[in-house]
Amino acid sequence: MEGHRERKKARTRRALLEAAVRLFAERGYERTTVADIAAAADVAPRTFFAYFASKEDVxxxxxxxxxxxxxxxxxxxxxxxxxxxxxxxxxxxxxxxxxxxxxxxxxxxxxxxxxxxxxxxxxxxxxxxxxxxxxxxxxxxxxxxxxxxxxxxxxxxxxxxxxxxxxxxxxxxxxxxxxxxxxxxxxxxxxxxxxxxxxxxx
Structure with a gap:
């Protein structure tokens, strides 16, 4: 059975994904930074790199x-x-x-x-x-x-x-x-x- 930690990780990953795609659509891929995505998901930039190696890997x-x-x-x-x-x-x-x-x-x-x-x-x-x-x-x-x-x-x-x-x-x-x-x-x-x-x- 999925534990609390796994569910929290899934929610964070989902938040980063949704923030990235929304910002890409609104601002364009090139104008969106990792810091922008992290801020929109309310996490630190280092958290982004715990889930994705780069913007394109989203x-x-x-x-x-x-x-x-x-x-x-x-x-x-x-x-x-x-x-x-x-x-x-x-x-x-x-x-x-x-x-x-x-x-x-x-x-x-x-x-x-x-x-x-x-x-x-x-x-x-x-x-x-x-x-x-x-x-x-x-x-x-x-x-x-x-x-x-x-x-x-x-x-x-x-x-x-x-x-x-x-x-x-x-x-x-x-x-x-x-x-x-x-x-x-x-x-x-x-x-x-x-x-x-x-x-x-x-």
Whole structure:
């Protein structure tokens, strides 16, 4: 059972997250300082660094954890498991890893997504993470699917990540609920797995 100390830490982290995203939206990412975020959350700047390594890590905090979760799913490929089923399990693993107060909290994620697109520093960070993560996932796929060549594995990872991200973003922009966004992600993966020809089916 979660103790008082853990709950307090979760509340502080949440306060810092919400303050950072609000200030980024109001002032812009570049004009917002760590001291500003800490003050808005009513904590000392050193407290900020107990939770986040930098301003940008507010928006990319668990990127490494998500990559690790996907790599674990790949490494644990079931005997004879098709690629499409494994990719679907990767998605479900990511969904299952989202806590109630995760940094990808649904209410904040549309604003967060807009900031990443609008701010060059954040966009560069997101692209860097993508370029670092996807080749590692592709390499891991090649290890458990010997029939896959590196280019095909890269295409599979790119299709999976792109379909998941864009389908979910479109659902958010249309005002969809959290369930709608998750359903959109699943639909995106379905299209990626079955190929664009699946869109021609009634």
């Amino acid at each position: 928006l990319f905090l668990q990127a490494a954890d998500r990559e690790r979760a996907m790599l674990e799913v790949i490494a644990d490929r079931r005997p004879g498991e098709p690629l499409g089923e494994l990719l679907s399990r990767m998605f479900e693993s990511l969904v299952g890893g989202l806590a109630a107060d995760d940094e990808l909290d649904f209410a904040l994620s549309p604003l967060r997504a807009r900031l990443v697109v609008a701010e060059p520093a954040l966009r560069a960070r997101g692209l860097t993470l993508m370029m670092e993560t996807q080749p590692r996932l592709a390499s891991a796929l090649c290890e458990v699917f010997p029939e896959l060549d590196p280019v095909s594995a890269g295409a599979a990872v790119g299709g999976f990540m792109g379909a998941l991200a864009v389908a979910g973003l479109v659902a958010q922009q249309q005002g969809g609920s959290e369930d709608d966004v998750l359903a959109a992600g699943r639909r995106g993966i379905e299209v990626a797995v079955n190929g664009l020809s699946s869109l021609d089916r009634p």
